[in-house]
Amino acid sequence: MTMAKRDTYTPESLLAVAVTVFNERGYDGTSMEHLSKAAGISKSSIYHHVKGKEELLRLAISRALDGLFAVLDEPRAVSGRAIERLEYVTRRTVEVLMDELPYVTLLLRVRGNTDTERWAMERRREFDHQVAELLKRAAADGDLRPDVDVRLATRLLFGMINSVVEWYRPERGGATSEEVADAVVRTAFAGLRTAG
Amino acid sequence: MTMAKRDTYTPESLLAVAVTVFNERGYDGTSMEHLSKAAGISKSSIYHHVKGKEELLRLAISRALDGLFAVLDEPRAVSGRAIERLEYVTRRTVEVLMDELPYVTLLLRVRGNTDTERWAMERRREFDHQVAELLKRAAADGDLRPDVDVRLATRLLFGMINSVVEWYRPERGGATSEEVADAVVRTAFAGLRTAG
Structure with missing residues (x-):
């Protein structure tokens, strides 16, 4: 029997604990027991807040997805030349990823064993699809190099964006999120090499 | 008691089975029992080939690392302008990653709980470091845009390269490894956007 602390959790603070545990152990490898230990409150206290670990996953993934999809509705993402919108969406996606680091990390790691995980993957594909549409329009405008394959370019763009979760650790200092x-x-968009 | 098949494994074919299981379950989550079931031979037959699962990990990681480090010794990687060497090394690294997909996937996923994993991470850092040195020389030659931060650029370059393991599935067709x-x-190096 572990000494439980008084349950002063808000939905947000309990979610923050759960996401940390999910990212450390993997969602599949996390039990209610692990969550209870990490939070320092009993399992029944957790059940007072949520129906179970899948609801915590859904809340965490929603937070990441809401942040990402909100970018697509920002003024500079919806009007103007496609290439400018695409660059804006890329910049803001990186910023959301860094601002909501544990939540987006969890989103990028889920693998589809439960309804919630499959929904997360489906929504993530939908986001990627909307960015791919912007790439297509930019190509049609003649603003992408003609040798660019849109499908491959979308994958490499997200490869670069998403890799930020592997090394960005705000607590260690280093580059700012703007940099x-x-x-x-x-x-x-411009490449590493000096033009010309 | 499972019916064991006759042990006709070579070191290579046993390694291929082990790497598949490591990538599916994670190295930590894989027991000798899992390896025995996947290979269809008894644990003692496996011990006839190797000392244990850590030796299998070391052999698999060595295969990935040998492929990657060999690139750095190829003629076009060692002579010529740094930017050309860097582009060549990038191309060949992607090719090795695709040719040795399960082995490099395992290398990219290990996390450092055993001596072998820590050695793998150390060697991987050494490879990244050598590529970063090429970036530095290219910058000194004036061949990288002056606003490029070498450390950040190295991370983004590997972010893009390494992301290929997330979606490249040769059996599904699609883009060739050359594409x-x-x-x-x-x-x-040139960016997605039309120059000028």
């Missing part, structure tokens, strides 16, 4: 977002946009 | 390698080199 990282700048570097991703410049590398993806 | 993928071309796309990575062009995206990273």
